Amino acid sequence: MYRSKFGLGRLKERRWQAYGVAGVAVVVVGAGLGIASAGETVPTVNCPQVAVNVAVPAQQRADVQKNLELLNTQIDEANQRLRSTVGQGGPDFVNNAILGPLKDKRFATINRIETAIGRNAPKPDLNAEARSPCTLNKNGGTPQKQRTTVATTAATAKASTPAAPKSPAATTSAAPAPTTQAPAPAQPGAKSPAGSPVAVNGRLSVCGVHLCNQSGTAIQLRGMSSHGLQFFPNCVNANSLAALRNDWKADFVRLSMYVQEGGLASDPTGFTAKVNGLVDDATALGLYVVVDFHILTPGDPNFNLGLAKTFFANVTAKHAGNTNVLYEIANEPNGVRWTAIKSYADQVIPVIRKSAPESVVLVGTRGFSSLGLTDGSDEKEILADPIDFKNVMYTFHFYAASHGADRRAVVARAATELPLFVTEFGSQTFTGDGTNDFASTTAWLDLLKANKISYGMWSFSDGHESNSVFKQGTCAGTTFAGPGVLTPAGRYLRSRILTGVGNPN
Ligand code: IDC
Numbered sequence: 001m002y003r004s005k006f007g008l009g010r011l012k013e014r015r016w017q018a019y020g021v022a023g024v025a026v027v028v029v030g031a032g033l034g035i036a037s038a039g040e041t042v043p044t045v046n047c048p049q050v051a052v053n054v055a056v057p058a059q060q061r062a063d064v065q066k067n068l069e070l071l072n073t074q075i076d077e078a079n080q081r082l083r084s085t086v087g088q089g090g091p092d093f094v095n096n097a098i099l100g101p102l103k104d105k106r107f108a109t110i111n112r113i114e115t116a117i118g119r120n121a122p123k124p125d126l127n128a129e130a131r132s133p134c135t136l137n138k139n140g141g142t143p144q145k146q147r148t149t150v151a152t153t154a155a156t157a158k159a160s161t162p163a164a165p166k167s168p169a170a171t172t173s174a175a176p177a178p179t180t181q182a183p184a185p186a187q188p189g190a191k192s193p194a195g196s197p198v199a200v201n202g203r204l205s206v207c208g209v210h211l212c213n214q215s216g217t218a219i220q221l222r223g224m225s226s227h228g229l230q231f232f233p234n235c236v237n238a239n240s241l242a243a244l245r246n247d248w249k250a251d252f253v254r255l256s257m258y259v260q261e262g263g264l265a266s267d268p269t270g271f272t273a274k275v276n277g278l279v280d281d282a283t284a285l286g287l288y289v290v291v292d293f294h295i296l297t298p299g300d301p302n303f304n305l306g307l308a309k310t311f312f313a314n315v316t317a318k319h320a321g322n323t324n325v326l327y328e329i330a331n332e333p334n335g336v337r338w339t340a341i342k343s344y345a346d347q348v349i350p351v352i353r354k355s356a357p358e359s360v361v362l363v364g365t366r367g368f369s370s371l372g373l374t375d376g377s378d379e380k381e382i383l384a385d386p387i388d389f390k391n392v393m394y395t396f397h398f399y400a401a402s403h404g405a406d407r408r409a410v411v412a413r414a415a416t417e418l419p420l421f422v423t424e425f426g427s428q429t430f431t432g433d434g435t436n437d438f439a440s441t442t443a444w445l446d447l448l449k450a451n452k453i454s455y456g457m458w459s460f461s462d463g464h465e466s467n468s469v470f471k472q473g474t475c476a477g478t479t480f481a482g483p484g485v486l487t488p489a490g491r492y493l494r495s496r497i498l499t500g501v502g503n504p505n
Pocket of ligand 1: 261296331332368397399424430431432433458465467
């Protein structure tokens with residue numbers, strides 16, 4: 001049984017580690033184009049614009065400017081080399097001797113710009129990967145210059161977005177397509193009921209270490225995790241979700257679809273349909289929904305890799321047009337190293353991204369989603385080997401009566417470098433039962449608020465364990481609103497969401 005293994009992690013001495021995980025808040029637009037001029041046969045390089053569409057802190061302005069100018073110097077040098085080496089080398093000469101080194105220099109330069117801005121503001125993601133490679137404009141011509149204007153306010157940053165090239169030659173030129181598109185305009189949430197969380201916030205993305213709404217503002221989602229859908233089949237439905245949205249003013253529900261213990265593996269078709277139906281219910285209400293692939297025993301997510309791929313392919317295809325679904329690919333990996341979790345993520349995320357390319361994906365962390373603490377590790381193993389996809393967050397779970405100040409200190413530290421999402425927490429011990437420790441819960445939720453870390457409480461159920469937020473028997477009926485149907489854990493969280501103060505009475 002996993003419980004015996006879910007102990008308190010020994011905290012080792014830790015150093016701060018200056019390692020940033022790049023965010024994706026920045027809209028990168030425009031491509032530089034070499035425009036052919038008649039008679040010129042020496043090729044020129046054709047480099048994409050690096051658009052710094054964020055406010056650059058005043059202290060970093062000179063540094064950023066210098067690096068933007070350096071991009072022009074690098075382009076000039078490459079063109080100079082192209083002129084002076086005409087006819088030299090074999091077919092790969094230009095790639096190996098000019099375009100390759102240029103790409104590396106640009107990559108380093110763009111990284112320096114990100115790092116500079118990141119010293120006094122959220123570190124932006126300027127999409128160095130896509131913006132570094134330049135192509136060859138075989139017909140020669142004057143290559144477009146890198147723009148070097150630096151915006152010091154967000155408004156100017158937007159205004160300085162390079163306009164699309166107007167030259168007719170430009171439209172036919174083979175400029176590299178940006179791999180990160182600007183977020184789609186505000187259709188997100190269009191079909192959601194007015195005022196609902198999804199109508200207000202639209203499509204989410206990961207921006208630096210935060211979850212951001214469609215306007216790029218960091219937000220915190222607060223909500224509830226279901227219990228195992230197989231254990232409490234009547235607790236999550238249109239009625240209870242309406243209460244969650246209207247009476248609790250919560251933002252999301254997490255659908256805990258166990259894989260083992262009578263879950264998905266025992267009836268793939270049934271549970272996939274169940275999840276799809278509940279996603280539709282949440283969507284109709286304008287709630288965000290976390291689809292939780294609830295692995296627990298065994299703890300190696302790779303054990304369920306095949307099922308995960310089939311499941312996520314189906315669910316993402318079914319909800320391809322949705323803007324409100326987040327995918328949690330492994331509840332609580334345990335007994336495995338981070339490398340195994342990462343390998344699983346590397347295989348499952350592409351399946352999800354096929355139909356849901358912009359979705360936010362939540363990845364469970366080592367040691368029952370403890371960032372490794374339960375195994376005597378910590379967030380540094382993730383920082384050293386992060387998941388290489390955009391819009392990814394790492395999950396952290398806590399149970400307030402078991403996990404206290406030592407773990408909070410690690411989360412406070414990790415939150416400055418990793419995008420975290422608390423998809424599950426309890427006010428009890430990690431058994432999900434026993435006395436509620438609301439003082440510790442409040443300390444945790446205060447920390448999460450301060451860092452804008454989203455959270456969902458375990459569990460939206462009416463069982464006998466103290467984690468159930470509904471009194472026993474509630475789910476057999478149709479009344480889910482109001483404090484009368486709630487246990488102390490339920491009253492505490494409803495009041496915390498509604499008033500900012502958790503009150504179990
Ligand atoms: C617990 C349930 C309990 C069930 C057990 C095993 O509360 O009724 O018997 O799972 O299925 C977690 C897990 C979550 C646990 C919860 C409380 O994600 O499945 O639920 N917990 O123990 N991690 C830490 C605690």
